[in-house]
Amino acid sequence: SSDLSNVFQMSLLQPLWDSLRLHYKDYLRSPLFPVILTVSSYFILCVPYVVCDLMGDKWHWVQQFKIQPRGRPTYSTMLHCAGVTLWNHLFLVFPASVAQWAWRPPVDLPEVAPTLPEFVTGVIGNLLLFDFQYYIWHLLHHRIRWLYVTFHAIHHKYSAPFALATQCLGGWELLTVGFWTTLNPIVLKSHLLTTWAFMVVHVYVSIEDHCGYDFPWSLSRIVPFGMYGGPSMHDVHHQKPTSNFAPHFGHWDRVFGTHAEFCFVNPSKDTK
Ligand SMILES: [Zn+2]
Ligand SMILES: [Zn+2]
Numbered sequence: 001s002s003d004l005s006n007v008f009q010m011s012l013l014q015p016l017w018d019s020l021r022l023h024y025k026d027y028l029r030s031p032l033f034p035v036i037l038t039v040s041s042y043f044i045l046c047v048p049y050v051v052c053d054l055m056g057d058k059w060h061w062v063q064q065f066k067i068q069p070r071g072r073p074t075y076s077t078m079l080h081c082a083g084v085t086l087w088n089h090l091f092l093v094f095p096a097s098v099a100q101w102a103w104r105p106p107v108d109l110p111e112v113a114p115t116l117p118e119f120v121t122g123v124i125g126n127l128l129l130f131d132f133q134y135y136i137w138h139l140l141h142h143r144i145r146w147l148y149v150t151f152h153a154i155h156h157k158y159s160a161p162f163a164l165a166t167q168c169l170g171g172w173e174l175l176t177v178g179f180w181t182t183l184n185p186i187v188l189k190s191h192l193l194t195t196w197a198f199m200v201v202h203v204y205v206s207i208e209d210h211c212g213y214d215f216p217w218s219l220s221r222i223v224p225f226g227m228y229g230g231p232s233m234h235d236v237h238h239q240k241p242t243s244n245f246a247p248h249f250g251h252w253d254r255v256f257g258t259h260a261e262f263c264f265v266n267p268s269k270d271t272k
Contacts, residue, residue, distance in 0.1 A: 017113035017193055028192075029106040034182065034199060035097045039089050041200045042167060042207070043082075049163035049211045050078065065213045067235045067262075071160025072212075081168040084154075092171045093178055107192065114191035122185075122194035123201055127248060129184050130202065135252040137176060138245040161210040161238045205248055209234040226250050232262040 011017075020028060027033060052062045053073055063069065114122065141152040151172045158165050167174070181202060185195035208218060209231055215221075220230025229250050237244040243260035246252045253259035 011113040011115045011119075013113040013116060013119060013193060020193075021109050021111075025109065028109060031100045031104065031106065032094075032097050034196070035089070035093055037196060038181075038199050038203055039093075041203050042085070045204050045207050046163040046166075049207065049213070052213065053078070053162055062213070065215050067212055067214050067232060068160040068239075073158070073160075073162040073164070077158065078162070078164050081162075081164040084169070085164070085167040088167070088169065088171055088174050092175060096175065096178070109192065114194050118191065119194050119197065122188065122190045123198045125188055126181075126184050126190060126194075126198040127202065127205070129188065130180055131246055131248045132252060133180050133184075134177070135246045135256075138247070139256075139258070141173075142241060142245065156238065156241055159238050161212050161235060163207050163211045166207045166210040209247065229253075236260050236262055 052059060055062070056072060057063060066072070138152075141147045151170045154170045155165075155168060155173065157168065169177070181199055185198060190198065205219060209229070211231055212235070214230075214232050218230050220226075220228045220232065222228075227250055229244065229246060229248060233244045233250065234247070240260070243258050244253055245258055250259065
């Protein structure tokens, strides 16, 4: 019976974790791995939305879900945003990650995988903590004019968001976001597998927030009771940047009275 209880105690994720450790140990231990993971998942997860934008009216079924039907991005706005993202990563995020080598030795991979409940609560816990931190940061960068103009205005260049606008960010904002997504899993003592999953999920939900489409499978439609904001809520923030400061969930905007329901303010303009 002790064998049987061992089987039940062993995580469902153990086989996945074992094969990752066995085959990719050296890559996974590199301090650059989280950067490469997040940048590559960013561009890969943007692809479906970019294709929807490029196909435009040829895909009627898709365009019925476009939040601002006349706010489709042009080639040049998409290229501009992809360029900003690459520039930031080459000249800020990459050097910052190399510098980490100096004070943080390569991590050791633990033998035991997280249990499934640990994994799921870890990812959600990291998202909730980030949601709170970014809410405060975001509110301050809208309420204090100097902070807005200096650091956050670049992200509001487009009032009709699209996937590649997600990381159209100033260097200070990207470094702050990167700092929290690196530090939070350490503070919450998350397993490395949980940490990496959180990073990819965080990239996905950030892209979904900005994709410009409210698909039936958007998280805000799957998560009940308006607990999750999602694309339509963040679209309001880009149309009318006085509300909806939380990046993912709905509770902080409700608590602090900055929540606004979706309304159609400016369907025609794409750029300033
Ligand atoms: Zn903003
Ligand atoms: Zn945004």
